[in-house]
Every structure is written in structure tokens, then in C-alpha cells.
Amino acid sequence: MNRMRAQGWLFFGSLVVAFLLQMMPLPQVLLPLKPYWVGLVLIYWAIELPERVGLGFAFLFGLAGDVLTGELLGEQALRLVVLAFIVLRFRARLRFFPMWQQALAVLALLLNDRVVTLMVRGFSGEATPSTAFWIAPLSGMLMWPFVFLLLDDLRLRLRGSE
Amino acid sequence: MRTDNATLFAEGTVSTLRLIVYLALAVALMVLDHRGSYLELLRRTGSAVVEPIYRLAAFPADVARATRTAVVTQDQLAGENRQLREALLLAQARLNRLDTVVAQNARLKALLDAQKNLGLSVQFSRLVDVDLDPFRHRIVLDTGANQGVEVGQPVIDASGVMGQIVEVLPNTAVAMLITDPTHAIPVVVERSGVRTIAYGSGAIDRLELPNVPISADVKVGDRLLTSGLGGRFPAGFPVGEIRSISNDASGMFAAAVARPAAALDRSGEVLLLHDQAQPYGPPPTPPEEVGPPADLAGPAAGDDPAAAGRQSPPTAREAGVGGADDGTRDPSRHPSSPPAQNPAAATPSPTPETTE
Numbered sequence: 001m002n003r004m005r006a007q008g009w010l011f012f013g014s015l016v017v018a019f020l021l022q023m024m025p026l027p028q029v030l031l032p033l034k035p036y037w038v039g040l041v042l043i044y045w046a047i048e049l050p051e052r053v054g055l056g057f058a059f060l061f062g063l064a065g066d067v068l069t070g071e072l073l074g075e076q077a078l079r080l081v082v083l084a085f086i087v088l089r090f091r092a093r094l095r096f097f098p099m100w101q102q103a104l105a106v107l108a109l110l111l112n113d114r115v116v117t118l119m120v121r122g123f124s125g126e127a128t129p130s131t132a133f134w135i136a137p138l139s140g141m142l143m144w145p146f147v148f149l150l151l152d153d154l155r156l157r158l159r160g161s162e
Numbered sequence: 163m164r165t166d167n168a169t170l171f172a173e174g175t176v177s178t179l180r181l182i183v184y185l186a187l188a189v190a191l192m193v194l195d196h197r198g199s200y201l202e203l204l205r206r207t208g209s210a211v212v213e214p215i216y217r218l219a220a221f222p223a224d225v226a227r228a229t230r231t232a233v234v235t236q237d238q239l240a241g242e243n244r245q246l247r248e249a250l251l252l253a254q255a256r257l258n259r260l261d262t263v264v265a266q267n268a269r270l271k272a273l274l275d276a277q278k279n280l281g282l283s284v285q286f287s288r289l290v291d292v293d294l295d296p297f298r299h300r301i302v303l304d305t306g307a308n309q310g311v312e313v314g315q316p317v318i319d320a321s322g323v324m325g326q327i328v329e330v331l332p333n334t335a336v337a338m339l340i341t342d343p344t345h346a347i348p349v350v351v352e353r354s355g356v357r358t359i360a361y362g363s364g365a366i367d368r369l370e371l372p373n374v375p376i377s378a379d380v381k382v383g384d385r386l387l388t389s390g391l392g393g394r395f396p397a398g399f400p401v402g403e404i405r406s407i408s409n410d411a412s413g414m415f416a417a418a419v420a421r422p423a424a425a426l427d428r429s430g431e432v433l434l435l436h437d438q439a440q441p442y443g444p445p446p447t448p449p450e451e452v453g454p455p456a457d458l459a460g461p462a463a464g465d466d467p468a469a470a471g472r473q474s475p476p477t478a479r480e481a482g483v484g485g486a487d488d489g490t491r492d493p494s495r496h497p498s499s500p501p502a503q504n505p506a507a508a509t510p511s512p513t514p515e516t517t518e
Contacts, residue, residue, distance in 0.1 A: 024293065032297075055184050059184050070201060071201070072201065074192040074195060078188035081181065082185070120192065126344060127343030129364060
């Protein structure tokens with residue numbers, strides 16, 4: 001029971017931290033480099049806890065993100081649903097990829113996410129963002145091993161403490 | 163680690179049907195929100211949760227800044243102090259000169275019995291250092307509806323116009339910067355009086371003026387001021403400085419690039435303007451009983467309707483944020499559209515602020 005609670009704390013805590021990181025200010029030059037933390041953390045949990053992170057969860061999570069930072073209700077929900085769907089579909093393979101391959105898969109996922117974002121914004125009549133828009137998936141890929149190892153380590157520790 | 167081989171080949175819990183349902187749901191939400199702006203409503207309703215999260219997200223940056231201030235060396239402090247003193251001296255000198263101009267202005271206006279110049283009524287506000295989206299130029303301020311902030315208020319800093327309030331929560335406000343790709347601000351070239359519109363470019367140090375007439379007198383280095391057209395931004399605030407001019411693709415217009423005057427990426431404190439913009443151009447016809455003497459009223463009365471008619475229609479389009487399709491998302495624009503506002507602003511009585 002205690003262990004479950006600790007796991008739950010880690011789960012929701014990581015999601016909240018992802019939002020905070022997402023909103024964290026950075027110097028102007030670094031801003032385009034900011035990875036899509038929310039997406040990274042969701043990818044991790046979709047790989048590790050698929051019984052908890054379904055499409056519905058991704059949808060609600062995205063809605064929360066929209067309320068926090070969004071411009072159009074449903075935009076992030078759509079992005080995260082697409083993200084979660086692809087991850088869950090290829091979960092069995094993603095799980096056993098070596099780290100570099102996993103990182104490449106994350107890059108593909110994040111690039112796809114950018115395309116989805118661009119489509120949504122295009123339809124809602126927003127201006128096309130500059131080319132720096134496409135840098136974030138790369139930094140997301142670079143951050144993926146750290147996110148993965150950190151969360152994995154925390155999970156194992158929580159389990160070990162029991 | 164839980165092993166589930168069920169998902170190795172079978173679809174398991176993720177069926178395409180559910181994907182489609184959720185996608186449709188998301189799209190429906192977006193369409194509804196695009197029409198009705200429910201997101202702002204939702205955010206305002208949930209502001210008890212949203213606002214603390216903004217503050218929490220800004221907390222590390224605040225701590226970092228506080229630390230930097232705390233450990234800054236005396237040398238740096240002395241240098242900064244000297245700089246500030248010089249700046250203050252300069253500002254004082256300028257203010258002194260301005261005082262005489264203001265006095266002169268007041269005299270002339272009294273002479274013309276024109277509408278009263280609104281005193282500059284400002285509200286101090288601090289940035290909450292969160293980044294909502296790097297590709298949308300928004301800033302979050304720590305004052306909101308409870309402090310009297312309203313949608314549409316211009317935001318300025320010491321050196322120029324920063325943007326305008328687009329969303330208000332109880333203790334937080336979100337402002338759109340003038341560099342946002344969906345923002346446009348009517349400007350006038352200080353030296354020659356050429357009027358045009360400066361659009362945001364999406365880059366924090368760049369404004370675009372895509373349709374300057376080729377024959378217009380615009381040079382590199384010219385300062386741009388708000389023109390006051392459109393009724394959103396009061397006239398006379400610095401907007402930027404022309405950096406380069408080139409011909410646009412069609413060859414019909416010159417396309418200029420300007421650098422914003424305000425420190426858009428550095429300002430920590432901003433001012434919110436409270437007064438409404440003054441109508442541009444000559445004052446509209448005053449009511450008969452408060453009008454100037456008959457010999458002065460004659461030419462002015464003949465001139466005004468034409469001028470007002472010439473200038474109002476374009477300003478309605480120029481004023482707001484965003485392109486035409488953005489219209490439904492910014493309810494703020496409508497209350498301040500100039501045709502509705504000019505008559506109200508033109509009469510001297512409803513302006514509580516006093517003249518300088």
C-alpha cells in the first residue's frame with residue numbers, strides 16, 4: 001500500500017514537475033531549445049505504466065496543459081493523445097530498444113508532435129513559427145536518456161525501499 | 163517490473179477506434195473554443211489553481227535573480243549606481259524640458275478649448291517569469307482583475323511600448339508583446355509623420371513594416387511612435403527604430419524592419435496604462451455651449467467631420483491584434499473600436515484624470 005502510494009506520488013509529481021519545467025523561463029536564446037518536457041514524461045509513463053496512461057489520461061493531461069499554458073482548448077490534448085497512441089502501439093518494441101535507438105524514436109515522436117502542432121495552429125489561423133520551431137525535438141532527444149534514467153532510477157529506489 | 167506480453171502483438175487497450183474518438187473530441191473542443199473562447203473562461207474559473215502554478219513555475223527564476231542580486235559585488239553595484247545616476251540625470255533634464263512643453267501644450271489646448279489631455283495614469287506591474295510558449299510572445303504579469311487590470315490595456319516599459327493585455331485572471335494578466343506574429347500596432351515615423359503599421363515578426367528583436375509606400379520619407383534610424391490610430395495605444399509612445407528598408411517582392415511597397423524600443427526580453431517591471439487612447443487628428447466638433455468663440459469655431463467645425471470620417475474606418479482594422487480570422491478570439495477589440503469610442507473620448511466631461 002505504502003509502495004503504491006509512493007509510486008503514485010512519483011507518477012503525479014513527475015507530471016507536475018514536467019509542467020513546471022515547461023513553463024520555466026529561460027534566457028531568450030535558449031528558449032527554442034526547450035524540450036517538450038510534458039511530452040517526454042508522458043512518453044516515459046506510457047512505456048512503463050501503460051495500464052495507467054491510456055489515451056483518456058493523455059487527453060485529460062493535455063487539457064490540463066491547455067488550461068495552464070494553451071491558447072486553444074484541446075490543442076495539447078490532441079498532441080498528447082497522438083503521442084500516447086503511437087507510444088502505446090509500439091510500446092513492446094520501444095521498451096527493449098537500446099538507449100540510442102529509443103532516443104531516435106523519441107526524436108521521431110517529437111517531430112511528429114511538431115507537425116501536429118503546426119497543423120493545429122495552421123487551421124486556427126496562427127502565423128507559421130520560425131525555423132527555430134524545429135530545434136526543440138532535437139534537444140528533446142538529447143534530454144530523453146536523462147529523463148528515462150532519472151525516472152527509472154527513482155522508481156527502482158521506491159521499489160527497493162519497500 | 164510488470165510483464166505483459168499481451169501488448170506485444172495484440173492491440174491491447176489501444177484501439178484505433180478510441181484514438182479516433184479522442185481525436186474527434188479534441189478537434190471538437192478546439193473548434194468550440196475557437197468560436198467561443200471557453201479556455202479563458204475555464205482558466206479564470208480555475209484561477210485558484212492556475213495562478214499559484216504560474217508563481218511556482220516562476221519561483222526558481224526569482225530565486226536565481228535574488229541570489230544574483232545578493233552576491234553581486236560592490237564594484238558592480240557602484241557601477242550600476244553610477245549608470246542609474248547618469249540615466250536619472252538625463253531623464254531629469256528631459257523632464258524639465260518636457261515640463262515647459264507640457265505647460266505650453268496645456269496653454270495652447272486651453273486656447274483651442276480642445277478636449278483635455280488625459281494625465282498619464284499608470285499602474286506598476288511586475289513580470290511573473292513563466293514562459294507559456296516560446297513561439298507565442300506572451301508575458302505574464304502579477305496584477306489582475308482585482309487590481310483593476312482590463313483586457314486591452316497597453317503595456318509599456320521605460321523605453322517604449324511592450325504590448326497589450328489580452329487576458330485577465332483575478333491576480334494575473336497575460337499580455338501579448340508587439341513582436342507576436344499576430345500583433346499589429348499603428349505607428350507613425352517621428353521625423354516625417356508617415357503612418358504605417360508595425361507587425362510582430364515572431365522574433366523578439368524585430369518588427370516588420372511590410373507596407374510602407376515607396377515614396378514615403380522613411381530612413382534607416384527613424385524612430386517609430388504610436389500613432390494613436392485605432393484607439394488602443396495612446397499616441398506618442400516609442401515603438402521602435404527602423405533598422406533596414408528594402409523593396410518588397412511586388413515592388414509596390416518598401417518593406418522596413420524595425421527593432422522594438424522596449425526591452426521586451428529584459429524588462430522585469432512594466433507599466434500598464436489606464437487612460438484610453440486619444441483620438442488622432444483634430445478634435446471633433448465640440449458641443450455648441452462649450453465651444454470656442456464663434457470666430458474660432460468656424461474653420462474647426464468645417465474641418466472635423468471630414469477628418470474623422472477619413473480616419474475612422476481604417477483604424478478599426480488597424481487597431482487590434484491578429485489577422486482577420488483571429489477576430490473571434492479577441493473580444494477585447496470590439497469595445498474599444500474607435501467609431502464607438504471617439505465620441506465618448508471627445509467630450510471633455512467623462513475623463514476623471516486631470517490635465518498635467
